[in-house]
Amino acid sequence: xxxxxxxxxxxxxxxxxxxxxxxxxxxxxxxxxxxxxxxxxxxxxxxxxxxxxxxxxxxxxxxxxxxxxxxxxxxxxxxxxxxxxxxxxxxxxxxxxxxxxxxxxxxxxxxxxxxxxxxxxxxxxxxxxxxxxxxxxxxxxxxxxxxxxxxxxxxxxxxxxxxxxxxxxxxxxxxxxxxxxxxxxxxxxxxxxxxxxxxxxxxxxxxxxxxxxxxxxxxxxxxxxxxxxxxxxxxx
Amino acid sequence: xxxxxxxxxxxxxxxxxxxxxxxxxxxxxxxxxxxxxxxxxxxxxxxxxxxxxxxxxxxxxxxxxxxxxxxxxxxxxxxxxxxxxxxxxxxxxxxxxxxxxxxxxxxxxxxxxxxxxxxxxxxxxxxxxxxxxxxxxxxxxxxxxxxxxxxxxxxxxxxxxxxxxxxxxxxxxxxxxxxxxxxxxxxxxxxxxxxxxxxxxxxxxxxxxxxxxxxxxxxxxxxxxxxxxxxxxxxxxxxxxxxxxxxxxxxxxxxxxxxxxxxxxxxxxxxxxxxxxxxxxxxxxxxxxxxxxxxxxxxxxxxxxxxxxxxxxxxxxxxxxxxxxx
Ligand SMILES: Nc1ncnc2c1ncn2[C@@H]1O[C@H](COP(=O)(O)OP(=O)(O)O)[C@@H](O)[C@H]1O
Ligand SMILES: [Mg+2]
Numbered sequence: 001x002x003x004x005x006x007x008x009x010x011x012x013x014x015x016x017x018x019x020x021x022x023x024x025x026x027x028x029x030x031x032x033x034x035x036x037x038x039x040x041x042x043x044x045x046x047x048x049x050x051x052x053x054x055x056x057x058x059x060x061x062x063x064x065x066x067x068x069x070x071x072x073x074x075x076x077x078x079x080x081x082x083x084x085x086x087x088x089x090x091x092x093x094x095x096x097x098x099x100x101x102x103x104x105x106x107x108x109x110x111x112x113x114x115x116x117x118x119x120x121x122x123x124x125x126x127x128x129x130x131x132x133x134x135x136x137x138x139x140x141x142x143x144x145x146x147x148x149x150x151x152x153x154x155x156x157x158x159x160x161x162x163x164x165x166x167x168x169x170x171x172x173x174x175x176x177x178x179x180x181x182x183x184x185x186x187x188x189x190x191x192x193x194x195x196x197x198x199x200x201x202x203x204x205x206x207x208x209x210x211x212x213x214x215x216x217x218x219x220x221x222x223x224x225x226x227x228x229x230x231x232x233x234x235x236x
Numbered sequence: 237x238x239x240x241x242x243x244x245x246x247x248x249x250x251x252x253x254x255x256x257x258x259x260x261x262x263x264x265x266x267x268x269x270x271x272x273x274x275x276x277x278x279x280x281x282x283x284x285x286x287x288x289x290x291x292x293x294x295x296x297x298x299x300x301x302x303x304x305x306x307x308x309x310x311x312x313x314x315x316x317x318x319x320x321x322x323x324x325x326x327x328x329x330x331x332x333x334x335x336x337x338x339x340x341x342x343x344x345x346x347x348x349x350x351x352x353x354x355x356x357x358x359x360x361x362x363x364x365x366x367x368x369x370x371x372x373x374x375x376x377x378x379x380x381x382x383x384x385x386x387x388x389x390x391x392x393x394x395x396x397x398x399x400x401x402x403x404x405x406x407x408x409x410x411x412x413x414x415x416x417x418x419x420x421x422x423x424x425x426x427x428x429x430x431x432x433x434x435x436x437x438x439x440x441x442x443x444x445x446x447x448x449x450x451x452x453x454x455x456x457x458x459x460x461x462x463x464x465x466x467x468x469x470x471x472x473x474x475x476x477x478x479x480x481x482x483x484x485x486x487x488x489x490x491x492x493x494x495x496x497x498x499x500x501x502x503x504x505x506x507x508x509x510x511x512x513x514x515x516x517x518x519x520x521x522x523x524x525x526x527x528x529x530x531x532x533x534x535x536x537x538x539x540x541x542x543x544x545x546x547x548x549x550x551x552x553x554x555x556x557x558x559x560x561x562x
Pocket of ligand 1: 013016017018036037038039040041042043044045
C-alpha cells in the first residue's frame with residue numbers, strides 16, 4: 001500500500017533551487033533512506049511534506065489524501081510526524097511534561113501503559129522528572145522519538161537522527177530504529193552510511209535538489225554516479 | 237477534601253484578604269479607594285499574565301482594550317442600557333477587538349510583537365482622542381453614573397469594592413483553572429517553542445487567539461468597572477503608561493506564576509498613592525523599578541524565589557554530560 005507519494009516537487013528560495021521536480025514514493029512498512037551532500041535539499045523535502053514550506057510546484061499524497069495547503073498541525077494529526085535536524089524538545093519542561101504535551105492533541109494517543117512501556121524501551125523512565133534541557137543529547141534524541149511514538153504516527157520522518165552522537169550511541173540508535181520498524185513506517189535522512197545500510201529497504205539520493213538515484217541500498221551505495229557525486233566527498 | 241491541605245488554600249487566603257480589606261478600610265474612603273484600585277490591578281495583571289507569562293507575548297495594547305470596553309459601556313449606559321448588560325456587551329466587543337489586535341502575533345515574535353502592540357496602543361489612544369463624540373476627547377468623561385442594583389439603588393462605597401474583590405478572586409481562580417487545563421499546557425508549549433508545538437499537532441493559531449480573547453476579557457471587565465468606580469475617564473486613563481504599569485506588576489511579581497502578578501500588583505498599585513506627596517521622585521522610583529526588575533529579577537519576586545527553592549534541592553542532573561552545542 002502506498003503511504004507517501006510526492007510528485008514533481010519543486011521548491012525555490014529566491015534564486016536558490018532547493019528541490020527540482022523531485023518524486024518520492026514510499027510503501028507502508030518500507031524504510032526509506034535519503035542521502036545527499038549538505039545543502040542538497042533533504043531537510044527542505046521534509047519541510048515541504050510536513051507543511052512547513054509551500055512548494056512552487058508539485059503534489060503530495062499521504063495515505064491517499066493530498067497534503068499541500070494543509071497546516072503542520074493538521075498533517076501531524078493525519079499521522080505524519082517529523083523530527084528536526086538539530087534536536088528540539090521543550091527544554092524548560094520536564095521529560096514527563098514533554099510527553100504530556102505530545103499527547104495533548106494526538107488523535108490516536110497511546111494509552112498510558114503503552115507510554116510507560118515505550119519510555120522504558122527507550123531508557124527514559126529514570127529521567128522523567130529531569131528538565132529536558134538537562135538531558136544528554138542522546139537522551140534528548142530518544143525523547144524526541146518518544147514524543148512522536150506516543151502519537152502512534154503512520155509515518156515518522158527522522159532528519160539525521162544520529163547527528164552529534166558518539167559511535168557507541170550511533171550503534172545503539174541503529175538497534176532502536178530497527179526495532180522501531182515494527183511500530184511505524186520510517187523515513188530517515190542520514191549522513192552516516194552505516195545507518196542507511198543497516199536500516200533502509202530503499203534509498204534515494206539527492207544532489208543539488210535533484211533526485212539522482214533511487215533503489216536498494218546495496219545497489220545505490222555502489223553506483224558509480226553516486227560515489228562520484230557524493231560518497232567520494234564524505235566518509236562512507 | 238480538607239481545605240487546609242488543599243492546593244486551593246492560597247486562593248482561600250487570597251479571597252479572605254480580598255474581601256476583608258474593603259471592610260477593614262470601610263471607614264476611610266481614601267484607603268478603601270486604594271484597595272479598590274489594587275483589586276482592579278490584580279485582575280488586570282492576572283489577565284496580562286495569561287499572555288505575557290503563559291503564552292510569551294507582551295501585549296502593550298492591554299490598556300487600550302480596557303479603554304474600548306470602558307467607553308462602550310459608558311456609551312451604552314448613557315443610551316439607557318442597564319450597566320450590567322452594557323458591561324457584558326462592551327467586554328465581549330472589546331475582547332473580539334482584542335482577538336483582531338492579537339492577529340500580528342501570528343507573524344511576529346518577541347520584541348517585534350511588543351513593538352507592534354506599542355504601535356497599536358498608540359493608535360487606540362489617538363482614536364480615543366479623535367472620536368470626540370464618543371469619548372469627549374482629551375477633556376474626558378466625568379460624572380460617570382454608578383452601576384444600578386437589581387433591587388434599586390446604586391453600587392457604591394464598600395459594596396463596589398466587594399464586587400471588585402469578587403471579580404478579582406474569580407479572575408485568579410479562572411486563571412488557575414485555565415493554566416492547569418489542557419489549554420494552559422498548550423499555551424506553555426507555544427511559549428516554549430511554537431514551531432515544535434505545531435509539529436506535535438497543536439493548533440497554535442487558535443490557541444493564541446483564544447488566549448487573546450480571554451486576556452482581553454480580563455482587561456475589558458476591569459475597564460468597564462474602572463470607569464464608574466473612578467467616576468472619570470480620559471484617553472490617558474488607558475494609555476501606554478497604564479499598559480506598562482500592568483506589565484511591570486506582572487514582571488516584578490513573576491510572570492508565568494499564578495501569585496507573582498498578584499504580589500506585584502499588591503505592591504505596585506498602591507505605590508503612586510503613597511508617593512503622591514513626592515511627585516518628583518515617583519517617576520524615578522518607577523524607572524528604577526523597571527531597570528531593577530530587568531537586571532536583578534528577570535523571573536520576578538515569586539519566580540526568583542521558586543528558582544532559588546529549586547536550586548536548593550539536590551540537582552540530579554549536575555553530574556550528567558550536557559548536550560554539546562550544535
Ligand atoms: N528557509 C530557507 N530559506 C532560504 N533558503 C533555504 C531555506 N531552507 C533551505 N534553504 C536552502 O536550500 C538548500 C537546501 O537546504 P537543506 O534542505 O537544508 O539541505 P540539506 O538538509 O540537504 O543539508 C540550501 O541551499 C539552503 O541554503
Ligand atoms: Mg538538513
